[in-house]
Amino acid sequence: MTEVRRRRPPEVRRQMIVEAAIPLLHEFGLRGVTLRGIARAAGVSVGTVTYHFRSVDDIVDVAVAQDVTAYYERLEERIRAETDPLAALDVLVDGVFTEETRRHWQLWFDSLGSTMEGREVRTGQQSRYARWNEMLRAMVTGGVEAGAFASADPDRTVSLLVALVDGLSLQRLRGEPTLTSEQARDHFRAAAGQLLGITA
Template sequence: MSAAAATPPPGTRQKPAVRRALIVEAARGVILRDGLGATRLRDIAAGAGVSIGTVTYHFASVAEILNEVVVLETARFYSSIIEAVDAEPDPVVGVRMLVDPLFAATDETDEHWRLWSDYWTAVARKPAVAAEYVERIRVWEACLTRTLRRGVADGRFTTADPSALALKLAAYSDGLATQLAQKAPGLTSELALQWMCTFLEHETGASFTG
């Protein structure tokens, strides 16, 4: 549901949690439309149908709102995937279930990586921005670690340190996604996924193709 569709009629008084959710939803749309660097509190307020004062009552800055946008995006993009992976008995299938959506040629995936790109930029400038949100936004990596550990326990994977490998894979996927967003010559979503599978095979000793 868009922020516009969710905005109640004028004069309707909303609960604080509802107003906060409207602001985060609106911020997502504004950031995707204008980019983080061009996003201002007044733009978010307009998108949410609230005053700037309402926005600043809930959030001190655009960077703080961005944290909540990324938490929302993480939940939307990964929640159902992670639930399915945790229920999947085959760790090889589980890893593919985590990796494949990252390189799907869809608008949803494109928007996902655009938001993350803005977030990385914000964190690089001010690392403290993400400090309290780490566990809430690194859920893909945490699920991958669990899945790799199951594979090691089952004798399917040979990696000695599943958590370190999960971090490597997160870094590699982030890099590939960045190159895709920058339209790197010759790189496609299909090729990026192929490279991820090759990397996985090298690191785990299992086959992720075919």
């Protein structure tokens, strides 16, 4: 089995290493993973890992970016698939405040606050925010056209919705004051309803 893996293309082995690191990050945190642990999980030698990555930080950087991006891409697909604007809003509310998203936010927040350069995380974050804003604007304008939402300024509404998600998510991470996922969803739903002019 090891011999077969060694014959795989370099980009495949590199991705195997990244994918092996992701569950370790969720289990042990940003500073709880090691080269040896990642190599063991990927089924490769430590030498193979260091051939593709200079350090654990480089692996973590790519792994966090891929993990966060993959989750939000799946969520965006579910939101865009909804033809009913109110149902799309429900998917958004239920999707951004879960224990899974809390873990993603924790990894992202820790990586940006660490000594690692975080090039992939920062680049991925910029790209994700651009996609996120585009998706939310489509949801808002589509809802206005369908008569489900009332928004005179979709761009302002989107900026405020993004700020609400970010602010509530960071409060959940800090825990001061304590904010559960259910409370965050309730707060966001109420505020979004006011911003979007939802009366029922």
